[in-house]
Amino acid sequence: MRKIANEELGRPTAEEFARMERMPVTVVLDNIRSAQNVGSFFRTADAFAAERICLCGITAVPPAREIHKTALGAELTVAWSRHERTADCLEALRREGCRILAVEQVEGSEALDDFRPEAGVRYALVFGNEVEGVSQEAVDACDGAIEIPQAGTKHSLNVSVAGGVVLWKFFCGIGPKR
Numbered sequence: 457m458r459k460i461a462n463e464e465l466g467r468p469t470a471e472e473f474a475r476m477e478r479m480p481v482t483v484v485l486d487n488i489r490s491a492q493n494v495g496s497f498f499r500t501a502d503a504f505a506a507e508r509i510c511l512c513g514i515t516a517v518p519p520a521r522e523i524h525k526t527a528l529g530a531e532l533t534v535a536w537s538r539h540e541r542t543a544d545c546l547e548a549l550r551r552e553g554c555r556i557l558a559v560e561q562v563e564g565s566e567a568l569d570d571f572r573p574e575a576g577v578r579y580a581l582v583f584g585n586e587v588e589g590v591s592q593e594a595v596d597a598c599d600g601a602i603e604i605p606q607a608g609t610k611h612s613l614n615v616s617v618a619g620g621v622v623l624w625k626f627f628c629g630i631g632p633k634r
Contacts, residue, residue: 473533477632478507480578481623482549484556486542486594487513487585488615495526496616497583502530504627509534510549510580512542526616546580546597554580558601559622560590561611565601568622573629581622583615 468476483506488494494516501509511517517538518524518531539545546556555577558565573579582598584590595601604613604621613621 470533473502473505476505479505479627479631481506481626481630482508482510482554482578482580483619483623484510484542484545484549484580484582484594485512485515486582486590487588488515488583489586491516491520491522492526493586493614493616494520495523495528495531497619498523498527498530498534498536500616500620500623501534502527504623505632506534506623507578509536510539510545511536512539512545542582542591542594543597546582546594549580550597552578554578555600556580556582556598558582558584558590558595558598559604559618560584560595560601561603562595562601565603568602568604568625571602571625573626575630577630579626581626583619583622586615 483497483501485494485497494511497509516523518536523531549556557579559581582590582594584594602622604618606613
């Protein structure tokens with residue numbers, strides 16, 4: 457087995473990426489404290505060709521050194537917008553026709569392994585603060601919730617790790633052709 461060099465990976469240029477088909481998923485970050493977590497979301501959104509990221513509340517916005525540190529430039533290729541209030545962002549996404557899902561442990565949540573993203577549906581996935589999770593106000597504005605099943609004692613993942621797990625599930629179900 458030989459490791460493949462970066463030059464052999466066939467990566468699209470920023471211009472090619474801008475024209476590529478996107479996965480119909482908007483990532484909503486609800487008051488994320490860590491700029492490095494924000495950068496990780498940009499990198500993951502780039503990897504899975506998510507439509508965009510909405511940065512809400514106290515969530516850091518580019519340009520920021522700490523975002524760039526983990527995004528590795530993906531903050532320049534993934535569309536993003538800034539919103540003072542998560543609730544206002546979710547209201548706008550609903551008007552655009554998105555099905556809004558909290559990624560949170562709430563009553564009535566659906567286990568991620570049971571969830572099947574539907575073709576033809578635009579989704580907005582809400583990820584919450586590292587300590588408090590998705591705010592109750594944001595949960596109240598969602599159409600439903602999905603939860604990552606866990607077996608350990610913490611029942612908690614780093615928010616950017618949770619983002620990778622959930623976006624991979626959506627990419628496998630409704631991601632662009634590769």
